[in-house]
Amino acid sequence: MANFILNGESISVDADPAMPILWVVREKLGLSGTKFGCGIAQCGACTVHLDGEPVRSCSTAVSQAEGREVTTIEGIAGPEGELTKVQQAWVSEQVPQCGYCQSGQIMSATALLRDNPSPSDADIDAAMSGNICRCGTYTRIRRAIKVASGQVEPRTEDLSEEA
């Protein structure tokens, strides 16, 4: 039995202690927002927070989560689904293309902004270079992080429902 706190809820699940958190969360607990991209800690698609720190869940055994807090993309919004600043910025900057990498990108960016409320370009590079986006949304990710941290204004282009 693995016991940990998932998005604020205590969980007991029957899983091989060596099984990566990624597969426990996806297959045994039915939370599919955390993605498989490489399985070898190279792409960041599987990023979750373990006691608040970003980790690659494809390469972190569930035994390491014992008694600790795991947060996935499903667990970051407010109780009524209120979007975080990072998520809001991802919408205003229209970041995602296919969207497959974006759970991991948002988890990495969320951790960055918690530790560093006003990251420089170099800080963003350091925190985000473990997350590949095959669709190439990097310039938007950078901008969205700056929007979320209040360093630049959200886009003012016509994105409203009013024509």
Add this chain to the structure above:
Amino acid sequence: MNDMSPEKTEKSKLGKWSRRGFIGAGVLAGGGLLIGIGVRPGNPISSLAPKVAGGAGEQLVNSWVKIDTNNIITAIVPHCEMGQGAHSVLGQMLADELDADWANVRVMQAPADGSYVVTDTARMFLAPFTLNAADWIEPTWNGLFTQMARMADAMITGGSSSIRTTGQFSMRVAGASARKMLIGAAAESWGVPADEIVTRDSMLSHEASGNSAPYSEFATAAAEQPMDQTPTLKTRDQYRLMGRSKARTDIPAKINGTAEFGIDAAPEGLDLSYAAVVRPPVPGTEAISMDAGRAEGMSGVLQILNMGNFVAVVADSYWQAQQAVNTIAIEWSQSASPVKTMDDQFAVFAAALDEAGETGGSEVAARGDAQSALGEAATTISAEYRAPYLAHAPMEPLNCTAHVADGKCDIWTSTQVPLMARTEVASTIGLDTDDVIIHHPYLGGAFGRRLGAEYVAMAARVAQTTGYPVKLIWSREEDTQKALYRCADMSRLRAGLDDSGALVAYDSVFTQRHDPAEASVPAMYDIANTSVRAAEAELHLPFQAWRSVDHSQQGFFVESFIDEAAHAAGKDPLDYRLSMLTNAPRHKAVLEKVAEISGWREPSAEGTAKGVAIVESFGTIVAEVIEVDMSSGKPVMTDIWAVCDAGYVMNPDGFRNQIEGGIVFGLTAAMYGELELKGGAIVQSNFHDYQMLRINEVPNIEVALINSGDVPIGGAGEPGLPPAAPALANAIFAATGTRVRELPIAKQFA
């Protein structure tokens, strides 16, 4: 520019369309209006379709719109959403023509289920109305049903074609027709002239009589109205949604983990098992024997299957299946291919080019007399260029969930070709296509890879063998090493310059000709004598169209070589190009604009230089300038500018996102993309050795758009890619004097 106004162009295009298309309408179960649009085979507007469909031979576009009793308007589109934003933009186009309230427009993917298409929808679509169809439809129900079934099999997403074909010729027409029918129904009911009725935000109103009503009130009655096969479409000054950067409808689900991709399939009521697979390391070989002793005892393992051209382990979890399959020792049959290394592959190409010589091979394009002009030129230059094999590497690994039971097969997968996948599954496991049901949610990237459906057929075979539902996932290693590929290629180019340095002769011969036909031809430039030829050479790895297809190599070959000619002439490479664009005003304007926004004429810092390239692909002209800092000896990109002319852009922000993505995709290939061979098998395996550009390597990208107007609109998904590699290589030459004639670049400056 010619003298046709945009309105005239759109009208004439539509005229052409209407002779080969049809519109039908019917009443929805429970009330409401359903309108369908079809385009028949052979229509020139969809000529791109079969190229990416692998020669299916039929080219059709189809879509539906429904207006329900709650005034919700749903656009049912045949295209998949793989990150290109097509769902949203197609909805915008339909909603605009319909004067719909954007907040209450939904976009739904057409189900890839033939029975839906052939029976339910078609019946609903046809039964209650007087058929006012074009003359090509066979005058029988069955004939029409057959046509629709065939239409459905051609349902594909690729070729940067969703907006410019389905959008322009189906969505807009459906929207405009629906609007006209709603007006007709309201006019009858209110007893007022139709042309006095105003539509806006999904409401009908008539000022003089004071009547107004939501569309839903007349949706059912509208089905009885005559259909206009050629409704008048809006002119640009009338657009309210088209041309605007409306927020994409798919983004909210992509930021909170709720967007469902193929790999997330969790069909209700099914207890899934998971399969991991090993395929032959060398194409065309098979598993002769295997030792699965260790795997058998591993926890969670349910079944070990030797399927001939692959081995699968089925287990309680994917992770267990993958661990187990990794332990199996497999003996593979020998490959007959003479190619064991990339040197061997390039030797095959070189032999083909040698055989073609200076005049052989099949002619792709010819103008004037290139051979004589080369002989008479004051200066000649020549070069050989190479490009490697590449994997598509979509972020979502290939996967498919299959359940075979009671003579039926359910499939959940990310695919660009749901109905071709359906046909493939049916023929592989011996079912009727009607008994195969494809569920296909969002794609986590595709880039051409998901035009192939072998992974879908594999899952069906495994599920047929097990009898219980299985989710089959390829590891990243399988996807990198044993998939389908952008082909390697080689090109030999020669150019002749006159006394003034002007390009008077151009000749190229290369080995890989797929699509588009014009990719290798520098047609926009004024070169009096041009000869482009293709030689044939065998590929060791199986081919699959890869984002921008032949443009991905030819953009690099042609635009690098043009740059070589500019330098041989002692001219500024951008001015040199401009001087050859006297018959291509749109290209010229694009190039002038990129010079302006990039500060091309201002000097760069020490060790830094800019390079330029311009390529037209999929109907869109894109020029890019890349600035590179070579002061460390390694290329560091410091700024990127792109200018695009797609004629008209339906959603500028969505378009820019695609161009940015195309540039990053092209630069990833330019910097790192390479698959090497050892013993005929691919060496690279995962992102540690098949590298992607990362955020720290991608500088600011500025994308400017030109809506030049009176031309058919161009694509967005692919055209950003082709100029990226040559612009970078040309910048490196400007900074260092070293000409890059082979990709990838990074290792040459390690």
